[in-house]
Amino acid sequence: SSLSAIGNTLSASVTVMLAPLLQRKRIVSSPNLSKSMIHITDPQKPNMTENGLGHRERVLNVDTMNPNVKRIEYAVRGPIVQRAVQIEKELKEGVKKPFTEVIKANIGDAHAMGQKPITFFRQVIALCVYPDLLEDDKFPEDAKNRAWRILQACGGGSLGAYSASSGIEVIRQDVAKYIEKRDSGIPSNPDDIYLSTGASDAIVTMLKLLTSGEGKTRTGVMISIPQYPLYSAALAELAAVQISYYLDEDKCWSLDVSELRRAVKAAREHCNPRALCIINPGNPTGQVQNRQCIEDVIRFAAEEHLFLMADEVYQDNVYMEGCQFHSFKKVLFEMGSEYSSVVELMVTDCTTWCGFRGGYMEVINMDPEVKLQLTKLVSVQLCPSITGQALLDLVVNPPQPDEPSYATFIKERTANLHILSEKAKMTEQVLNTIPGIHCNPVQGAMYTFPRLTLPEKAINAAKEQEQAPDMFYCMKLLEEMGICLVPGSGFGQRDGTYHFRMTILPATEKLKIVLEKIREFHKRFTEEFS
Structure with a gap:
């Protein structure tokens, strides 16, 4: 009876305490529940239980989302970079580290690394964005x-207007003229040129057109290993089949057509190979393919009836003496009509200011009906970035010798390329003095992909943490030295080999610091796990 009295008193107290709440909520009673197990629900949140969790599953969860998206990996901005961002925040908050800054050598972001912008490019973009400056005498007439020419081609004379889906016409005309001049007069039709939001956008668009089929009829796309992760990510998203062919590291990442034949023969057992992707100059490997190699690739594509995709983003970045960039289109047409009339080719390039996201693709021998579908596909996104288009126009149509900005433009451009050339040599030389690291010559582009020799104990330690050994290495390098690189496993590599990718873009003095920190770390790492 005493317990009953206490219970009644508590019940009355609870009722008083809950009175304000009961005015706003519904009381849901159940015949199977005692009075002390009352459900309180909010009319705006049905099916809520006493612990606040709903019975209803979310429409979108990891089990119901697109499974192709879960398969996507993009190492360039993967776990290492995410951790680097966290460390930067910790440093700002005063957390003590063995270093004072994180140096990000993981991505080819020239301006973030301190490369001096081209004055002419910056001036014209400023004028386009704020036309009132056209009255300012500080800007040169050219x-x-x-x-003025770019603005006249924009709707309403404003860089803020949409353009045609394939890009502003006069800019496509300028791109065609640039290609013709580069390729010694081989014609280029502006109607075959589509401007894009960076080269990546163009590549993904073309892969969308190529992808079809199910089971053994699924589209297979040949990509180099090591590769730029955009390709593997796009193929995963599109549920296409990645056909890996390996570059020859022992021959400075050269491409042997016999390896292409091996890869395509094996792939025909489980998919329908339809496209071959080539990155030249190479990313992440920095090689420049010679003309004979390009001819062999074109013959192979013709024999195997493959759509050829040439990623020529770094065509201006060739450093090594004896190396020369050869455009796939030029070589194709110089091989004669036997090839130039039948091989389907897409070539892509982009601007040197990555953040502006300007690029283009040129399509050759594309079926006219498919070309209409391509136009429809790019129309879905309305148009590429207008500012990116404007900058692209300046890249393909820079100041001419009789214009006032020419001397400064040539001086700045030459200086940038010279500095990159010197840094490419320095990177190779320093890394090759470190026992356990081997670095091929950086012939072009903006990256190196050195091979690591790792102790067995380190490999086992990585496995215990369920990490790739080079991921384990790069994560420790970040935590101990503040250097952010990307593990080679994020780009693909032969089994049993380990690498990292780093850019040569940091300012010379900072690049020296990066290289010396890698030297110090690698020695300590090797001793720790010996």
Whole structure:
């Protein structure tokens, strides 16, 4: 009876305490529940239990989402980079580290690394964005004329207007003229040129057109290993089949057509190979393919009836003496009509200011009906970035010798390429003095992909943490030295080999610091796990 009295008193107290709440909520009673197990629900949140969790599953969860998206990996901005961002925040908050800054050598972001912008490019973009500056005497006349021409081609004379889905017509005309000049007069039709939001956008668009089929009829796309992770990510998203062919590290990442034949023969057992992707100059490997190699690739594509995709983003970045960039289109047409009339080719390039996201693709021998579908596909996104298009126009149509900005432009461009060339040599030389690291010559592009020799104990330690050994290495390098690199496993590599990718873009003095920290770390790492 005493317990009953206490219970009644508590019940009355609870009722008083809950009174304000009961005015706003519904009381849901159940015949199977005692009075002390009352459900309180909010009319706006049905099916809520006493612990606040709902019975209803979310429409979108990891089990119901697109499974192809879960298969995507993009190492360039993967776990290492995410951790680097966290460490930067910790440093700002005063957390003590063995270093004072994180140096990000993981991505080819020239301006973030301190590369001096080209004055002419910056002037014209400023004029286009704020046309009132056209009245300012500080700007040279050729910059004003170029800005005026671009603005006249924009709707309403404004960089803020949409353009045609394939890009502003006069800019596509300028791209065609640039290609013709580069390729010694081989014609280029502006109607075959589509401007894009960076080269990546163009590549993904083309892969969308190529992908079809199910089971053994699924589209297979040949990509180099090591590769730029955009390709593997796009193929995963599109549920296409990745056909890996390996570059020869022992021959400075060269491409042997016999390896292409091996890969395509094996792939025909489980998919329908339809496309071959080539990155030249190479990313992440920095090689420049010679003309004979390009001819062999074109013959192979013709024999195997493959759509050829040439990623020529770094065509201006060739450093090593004896190396020369050869455009796939030029070689194709110089091989004669036997090839130039039948091989289907897409070539892509982009601007040197990555953040502006300007690029283009040129399609050759594309079926006219498919070309209509390509136009429809790019129309879905309305148009590429207009600012990116404007910058692209300046890249393909820079100041001419009789214009006032020419001397400064040539001086700045030459200086940038010279500095990159010196840094490419320095990177190779320093890394090759470190026992356990082997670095091929950086012939072009903006990256190196050195091979690591790792102690067995380190490999086993990585496995215990369920990490790839080079991921384990790069994560420790970040935590101990503040250097952010990307493990080679994120780009693909032969089994049993380990690498990292780093850019040569940091300012010379900072690059020296990066290389010396790698030297110090690698020695300590090797001793720790010996």
